Amino acid sequence: MTAIEVRGLTKRYGPDTVVDDLSFTVEPGQVTGFLGPNGAGKSTTLKMITGLAVPTRGSVTIGGRRYRDLEVPLTEVGALLDAGAVHGARKARDHLLALAASNRLPLSRVGDVLARTGLESAAGRRAGGFSLGMRQRLGIAAALLGDPRVLIFDEPVNGLDPEGIRWIRDFMRSLARDGRAVLVSSHLMSEMAQTADRLVVIGRGKLLADTATAELAGQTGTVLVRAADPDGFARHLLAAGATVRDGAGRALVVSGLTSDEIGKLAAYHGVALGELTPQRVSLEDAFLALTEDSIEYQGVAA
Numbered sequence: 655m656t657a658i659e660v661r662g663l664t665k666r667y668g669p670d671t672v673v674d675d676l677s678f679t680v681e682p683g684q685v686t687g688f689l690g691p692n693g694a695g696k697s698t699t700l701k702m703i704t705g706l707a708v709p710t711r712g713s714v715t716i717g718g719r720r721y722r723d724l725e726v727p728l729t730e731v732g733a734l735l736d737a738g739a740v741h742g743a744r745k746a747r748d749h750l751l752a753l754a755a756s757n758r759l760p761l762s763r764v765g766d767v768l769a770r771t772g773l774e775s776a777a778g779r780r781a782g783g784f785s786l787g788m789r790q791r792l793g794i795a796a797a798l799l800g801d802p803r804v805l806i807f808d809e810p811v812n813g814l815d816p817e818g819i820r821w822i823r824d825f826m827r828s829l830a831r832d833g834r835a836v837l838v839s840s841h842l843m844s845e846m847a848q849t850a851d852r853l854v855v856i857g858r859g860k861l862l863a864d865t866a867t868a869e870l871a872g873q874t875g876t877v878l879v880r881a882a883d884p885d886g887f888a889r890h891l892l893a894a895g896a897t898v899r900d901g902a903g904r905a906l907v908v909s910g911l912t913s914d915e916i917g918k919l920a921a922y923h924g925v926a927l928g929e930l931t932p933q934r935v936s937l938e939d940a941f942l943a944l945t946e947d948s949i950e951y952q953g954v955a956a
């Protein structure tokens with residue numbers, strides 16, 4: 655069953671529409687990256703999914719039901735929205751035991767989640783003395799207590815060192831391999847490129863893209879072509895519907911056709927090609943191109 659369904663979700667604060675008619679689906683067995691520049695409305699959306707904010711319009715369901723209709727929410731959806739939310743004086747194990755008891759979950763789950771997050775040896779220490787990376791692990795352990803099929807993380811790698819970032823990435827992938835649905839927000843494409851199977855990109859509260867990660871990089875790609883008679887081949891390309899620009903050294907920069915289609919066109923016309931290279935647009939570039947109109951404060955190049 656579909657894990658999270660967001661339909662027409664809208665949130666207004668006074669005159670500002672911060673989430674604007676957003677619809678997307680988060681499937682099980684995948685990491686879905688939720689991307690957008692600062693202030694795009696990611697946290698507000700995640701709060702509406704987890705019942706912490708009330709939509710002005712639209713709906714969100716988890717496994718077909720609204721959050722407020724879930725009997726024991728922790729067993730359906732786990733969320734890490736703010737790693738600082740742990741009581742600093744409490745020992746890590748006690749924090750989890752209290753959470754398990756107040757949600758009527760088996761206390762044996764505490765040992766399971768401590769092991770899964772690599773916190774066993776730190777379980778007797780006070781969370782106040784934890785590094786950011788360990789606090790993130792504790793937050794993730796809490797999110798996993800009810801063994802939910804759906805997990806939501808808001809900017810989980812913010813401020814972490816490279817080792818912490820790698821641990822979180824691997825952990826998200828392992829949760830998806832379990833068959834869980836994992837929704838992770840970030841304002842950096844570079845973080846999501848290696849982790850997410852799908853990307854939902856928003857800007858100023860609106861949906862900009864909902865696509866497989868691999869497709870986004872391919873979408874805006876061009877192909878570099880070298881032919882002995884570039885002008886002659888350019889005419890064939892234009893006739894086939896391509897857009898052609900001049901590149902360096904008499905190369906042709908072609909868009910609108912794949913390298914495979916260009917190769918076949920050359921063979922059909924008996925044209926020998928010296929080069930046929932797909933130009934991969936980086937995901938970072940694709941993300942910037944998508945969001946450039948929705949960045950609140952843009953720097954001005956000198």
Ligand SMILES: Nc1ncnc2c1ncn2[C@@H]1O[C@H](COP(=O)(O)OP(=O)(O)OP(=O)(O)O)[C@@H](O)[C@H]1O
Binds near residue numbers: 672692693694699
């Ligand atoms: N409780 C609130 N009252 C009024 N405005 C709010 C409230 N919460 C968020 N906003 C506004 O809504 C907009 C979206 O904020 P949100 O935190 O959802 O964005 P975000 O994409 O998570 O950004 P960031 O990456 O900076 O965390 C911002 O302009 C913010 O100022």
